[in-house]
Amino acid sequence: MNHCNDTRRIGISGLAAYIPPYRVWLEDWCDWTGEQWPKIREVVGRSFRMRGPDQSIYTMAATAVMRLIDQYDIDPTRIKFLGLGTESSTDNSAGAIIIKGMVDRALVARDKPPISRSCEVPEFKHACLGGVYGMKGAIRHLALDGAGGQAIVVCADIAEYARGSGGEPTQGAGAVAMLIEEDPTLAIVDLPGSGSASDYRIMDFRKPMSRFCGQDRSETHQVQDFPVFNGKYSTTCYIDETLHALSDMYKKRDLNPARYIRSLKTVFMHRPYRRMPETGWAVSYLFALLIGDTDDRAELASYCYEAGIDQKDLHQEMLSHPEVSSLAQPERLQYEVYPLTMAVHRVFRASRHYRREILDKLALGSDTMLDLGNLYTAALPAWIAAGFEQALDEGSLTCGEEVLTLGYGSGDAAEVIPFFVADGWRDATAAVGFGEAMKLAVDLNFEQYKSLHDGHRPRGLDFVPRNEFVIDHVGNTDNRHFSDLGIEYYRYVG
Numbered sequence: 313m314n315h316c317n318d319t320r321r322i323g324i325s326g327l328a329a330y331i332p333p334y335r336v337w338l339e340d341w342c343d344w345t346g347e348q349w350p351k352i353r354e355v356v357g358r359s360f361r362m363r364g365p366d367q368s369i370y371t372m373a374a375t376a377v378m379r380l381i382d383q384y385d386i387d388p389t390r391i392k393f394l395g396l397g398t399e400s401s402t403d404n405s406a407g408a409i410i411i412k413g414m415v416d417r418a419l420v421a422r423d424k425p426p427i428s429r430s431c432e433v434p435e436f437k438h439a440c441l442g443g444v445y446g447m448k449g450a451i452r453h454l455a456l457d458g459a460g461g462q463a464i465v466v467c468a469d470i471a472e473y474a475r476g477s478g479g480e481p482t483q484g485a486g487a488v489a490m491l492i493e494e495d496p497t498l499a500i501v502d503l504p505g506s507g508s509a510s511d512y513r514i515m516d517f518r519k520p521m522s523r524f525c526g527q528d529r530s531e532t533h534q535v536q537d538f539p540v541f542n543g544k545y546s547t548t549c550y551i552d553e554t555l556h557a558l559s560d561m562y563k564k565r566d567l568n569p570a571r572y573i574r575s576l577k578t579v580f581m582h583r584p585y586r587r588m589p590e591t592g593w594a595v596s597y598l599f600a601l602l603i604g605d606t607d608d609r610a611e612l613a614s615y616c617y618e619a620g621i622d623q624k625d626l627h628q629e630m631l632s633h634p635e636v637s638s639l640a641q642p643e644r645l646q647y648e649v650y651p652l653t654m655a656v657h658r659v660f661r662a663s664r665h666y667r668r669e670i671l672d673k674l675a676l677g678s679d680t681m682l683d684l685g686n687l688y689t690a691a692l693p694a695w696i697a698a699g700f701e702q703a704l705d706e707g708s709l710t711c712g713e714e715v716l717t718l719g720y721g722s723g724d725a726a727e728v729i730p731f732f733v734a735d736g737w738r739d740a741t742a743a744v745g746f747g748e749a750m751k752l753a754v755d756l757n758f759e760q761y762k763s764l765h766d767g768h769r770p771r772g773l774d775f776v777p778r779n780e781f782v783i784d785h786v787g788n789t790d791n792r793h794f795s796d797l798g799i800e801y802y803r804y805v806g
Contacts, residue, residue: 322451323496323731325740327697328380329749330372331486331684333775334362334764336756338481344758347481355587356481360685362756363470363485364777365532365769369400371781371802372487373468374414378781378804380464380489381415383743388419388427392461393453393492396435397443397689399519399721400470402535402800407435411466414781418804432458439517440582441721443467443488443689444729450492451503463492469688471584474538475765482585484685488693497736498700499715501729507561509553510725514640516546517722534767541722545639547588548649549724552636554581554592555599557718557726570604573597577713578703579673580695582720584686586678592718594657594670595650602630611665612656619659626652676702683750692719696731697746704741709733777805 337359342349363372373396381388396408403410412433416426432453436446443465450463468487473479492501518540562569573596581589601612616623634649648654660666677698687694696717703709715731734740760770784803787796 321496321500321502321732322454322492322494323501323734324447324490324499325493325497325734325736326380326384326386326491327488327498327693327700327744327746328376328383329486329488329690329694329697329744329746330375330379330780331749331752332361332363332367332372333752333754334364334756334773335359335683335753336362336483336761340758341481341761344761345476345480352481356585357682357685359683360481360484361486361753362483362761362764363534364775364782365534365764366777366782366784367485368402368535368783368800369398369468369470369487370402370410370414370800371783372485373398373466373489374411374418374802375780376468376487376489377411377415377464377466378418378779379745379749380466380491381419383745384491384740386462386464386491387425388415389425390462391427391431391464392458393432393450393463393465394427395433395446395450395463395465397437397446397465397467398435398469399437399439399442399688400468400537401435401437408433408466414802414804418781421804428461438725439721439723440469440584440688440691441719441725441727443693444719444721444727447490447492447501448503448727448729451501454492454494459494461493465490465492467687467689467693469690470537471686471688472537472765473541475762477538478543479539479541482686484687484691486684486687486690486694488687488690488697490693496734498740499731499734499737501731503729505561505565506727506729507557507559507564508725508727509556509560511553511556511637513545513549513637513722513724515540515542516549516640516724517541528767532767532769536767544646544648546722547591548639549636549722550582550588550720551592551595552634552649553720553724553726554596554718554728557728558596561728561730568604569600570597570608573600574669575714576673576716578676578699578709578715579718580677580692580699580715581674581718583681583691583695584688586682589674590670591657593674594660594666595653597669598653598656598660599630602627615656615659615663619655621652621655626656629653676700676708680747680750692717694746697744700737700741701744701746704738709737711735711737780805 680698763770
């Protein structure tokens with residue numbers, strides 16, 4: 313099938329981002345904390361961004377939607393679906409409607425029409441996978457009762473971790489909005505050819521509401537959202553769910569895994585930090601070799617030999633379908649569910665095939681992502697935006713080419729979805745402006761970082777917001793005649 317010329321396909325026609333300006337260089341952070349910079353650079357990245365004292369996921373999301381409307385000259389009255397993907401909600405009732413209300417007021421103030429009154433406004437929550445579920449929901453909407461309209465899905469999150477925790481260097485904040493429609497100009501999204509997987513994993517990464525009890529918001533508008541997480545176990549969950557989602561796609565499309573993986577030039581995956589997608593894709597490649605042809609199995613055998621592992625033992629482990637949730641116990645969280653595979657993976661990392669089959673396929677946009685940190689639901693669309701911009705500069709994508717995307721959400725679930733580069737991808741990419749969204753940066757010193765992280769207003773910051781939404785104030789009235797306790801009020805700073 314010629315995906316490039318099939319005009320009945322639905323997909324993405326535009327991307328726009330909001331990245332908060334407050335930046336922490338990880339080399340500086342290592343100086344502050346005594347961590348080893350070479351290790352952090354190789355495993356995590358270069359820097360991360362933080363939300364400001366007057367920002368929330370709702371302000372960032374609304375700013376990204378406004379930019380999308382402006383950059384792609386969207387008629388707001390055609391928007392019949394506005395979905396929010398996030399795991400950083402601070403309102404347990406409303407979600408995307410908050411963003412719609414903010415955007416509508418700003419549009420009307422510019423003498424433009426608001427978003428359609430007949431617009432659906434769902435919020436999607438499943439850890440870092442909420443945005444992918446939102447995209448799938450929008451595509452299904454446009455394929456059925458919303459045919460002929462347009463949809464916007466915005467992914468917005470704030471990744472925060474307690475100071476001194478293992479997750480601290482992987483923080484981040486930002487929002488990415490996607491324009492979804494029929495006859496897309498950026499990428500056709502092949503839902504029928506996608507793969508899904510899910511399994512309850514108890515405790516790898518959770519956000520119980522009890523963490524919010526008693527928080528003081530008197531000085532800033534921040535609600536601290538430090539997750540409960542278990543690092544090594546979370547990595548195991550990510551790898552295992554990735555394998556299952558890929559397996560589901562292989563079966564649906566009757567693919568030879570090794571041949572298919574080699575055929576790809578570009579892969580985008582959920583990226584909580586630099587090393588995670590590299591490891592997930594590398595292990596997926598090793599599993600593909602197991603069920604490949606004679607040459608594939610010979611390649612796998614060579615890694616086994618160098619690692620000192622019996623190939624039959626590795627095969628048995630790969631085909632064992634381990635119960636990952638059985639590790640969700642204090643005394644077992646550090647166990648490795650695929651110990652032989654990970655030993656072979658370490659050998660594979662040092663091989664000549666690793667760059668060609670792993671790093672080169674993850675290369676587009678990867679350098680930009682070193683300066684973003686973890687954006688949770690927005691991490692995957694941010695990488696796609698950065699990757700398409702780099703491809704535009706290099707001319708490294710072609711119409712009809714398959715690009716594989718893989719989203720993941722702790723808890724756990726994964727979605728592997730093929731994209732096909734659309735006819736108009738160059739013009740659509742030229743309007744993304746992701747690099748431009750990254751340019752504005754205010755570098756923090758240790759005292760400013762500590763203040764902002766801990767919910768205080770940092771001294772010495774001269775940043776003045778422009779063309780974005782901010783929290784104006786938070787309601788504190790609670791009586792029988794009127795109550796707005798905890799409700800955020802917003803304004804657009806032009």
